[in-house]
Amino acid sequence: MILDNRKGLPYIASPEAQSTCHATKQHIMKGELDTAISAAKKAGSLALQSFGSLNQTEIQPKDYKDFVTDVDKACENCIASEISRAFPQDSMLCEEGYVTSGSSGRQWIVDPLDGTLNFIHSFPVFSISIALSGPDGDLMTGVVYQPVLDELFTAEKGKGAFLNGNPIRVSSRLDPEHFLIATGLPFKEYHYLDAYVSMLREVIHGSAGIRRAGSAAIDLAYTACGRFDAFWEYKLFPWDYSAGVLLVREAGGIVTGFNGDSAIGNHHSIIAGTGATHPQLLDMARKHFREHLQMNRES
Ligand code: 2AM
Numbered sequence: 001m002i003l004d005n006r007k008g009l010p011y012i013a014s015p016e017a018q019s020t021c022h023a024t025k026q027h028i029m030k031g032e033l034d035t036a037i038s039a040a041k042k043a044g045s046l047a048l049q050s051f052g053s054l055n056q057t058e059i060q061p062k063d064y065k066d067f068v069t070d071v072d073k074a075c076e077n078c079i080a081s082e083i084s085r086a087f088p089q090d091s092m093l094c095e096e097g098y099v100t101s102g103s104s105g106r107q108w109i110v111d112p113l114d115g116t117l118n119f120i121h122s123f124p125v126f127s128i129s130i131a132l133s134g135p136d137g138d139l140m141t142g143v144v145y146q147p148v149l150d151e152l153f154t155a156e157k158g159k160g161a162f163l164n165g166n167p168i169r170v171s172s173r174l175d176p177e178h179f180l181i182a183t184g185l186p187f188k189e190y191h192y193l194d195a196y197v198s199m200l201r202e203v204i205h206g207s208a209g210i211r212r213a214g215s216a217a218i219d220l221a222y223t224a225c226g227r228f229d230a231f232w233e234y235k236l237f238p239w240d241y242s243a244g245v246l247l248v249r250e251a252g253g254i255v256t257g258f259n260g261d262s263a264i265g266n267h268h269s270i271i272a273g274t275g276a277t278h279p280q281l282l283d284m285a286r287k288h289f290r291e292h293l294q295m296n297r298e299s
């Protein structure tokens with residue numbers, strides 16, 4: 001794998017990468033997981049080709065402190081065309097705006113580049129996240145791909161979770177002095193900053209260390225394979241967490257909202273962990289975020 005650091009050069013996907021996103025002449029029917037894997041790997045190779053070489057004109061503000069790049073959009077086009085070609089009857093919800101409705105009741109939930117701020121800063125932690133939910137809303141398939149390390153995390157409901165084809169489990173650590181815990185810091189909404197910081201203080205005391213990777217999908221994938229003992233973040237979007245939630249659950253972990261409900265509510269706040277860490281973080285979240293949870297009456 002080559003990390004290209006051509007600072008200042010415009011983003012142009014190579015002919016090879018561009019062709020990877022076009023329909024193959026001999027269309028071979030793939031299942032849902034294989035389709036998600038193929039789309040994630042193609043998007044990953046597109047992202048890698050421009051990693052370290054973005055220029056300012058390829059970065060657009062989307063919201064306050066929230067950015068999108070031409071690479072996010074190229075990855076989304078690539079994934080959306082691959083999936084909608086294979087499963088035209090399914091609906092799609094993609095972060096950068098590709099949203100369609102279908103007749104099947106199933107929905108693909110896609111973050112074409114999770115960790116865009118990292119990507120913009122040439123910080124090599126970003127991922128592609130693709131999930132499929134069934135007609136009842138249950139997560140069926142989840143793929144998180146970290147192209148820089150060529151690490152592919154996959155899960156299907158009831159079939160376990162895997163890293164590059166090898167089964168993974170959440171950590172079995174029991175001693176808080178050994179816990180490595182991931183989180184997402186507030187970055188644009190500050191009304192819950194005090195609650196967050198008071199919970200962070202308690203987690204600092206109750207762990208060996210904290211990490212803020214900047215990609216919720218990677219935080220969840222790393223929790224699924226036991227690198228992290230837990231992850232918590234207040235307010236995410238379905239494309240950030242859907243694939244990762246299935247990974248953690250299929251790896252034997254527990255995922256709920258801050259209110260303890262396993263259906264992640266409209267508030268999209270997440271606590272993911274093991275039988276040892278999840279209850280501890282949930283207690284802390286209920287204590288420190290009490291007012292916010294009462295106010296919102298949601299997770
Ligand atoms: P994104 O890169 O797909 O937008 C972690 O806090 C999550 O918040 C990430 O998964 C990231 O997803 C999103 N996010 C959006 N803007 C961010 C910012 N300015 N700093 C950190 N995370 C951000």
Ligand code: CA
Nearest residue numbers: 095111113114
């Ligand atoms: Ca994104």
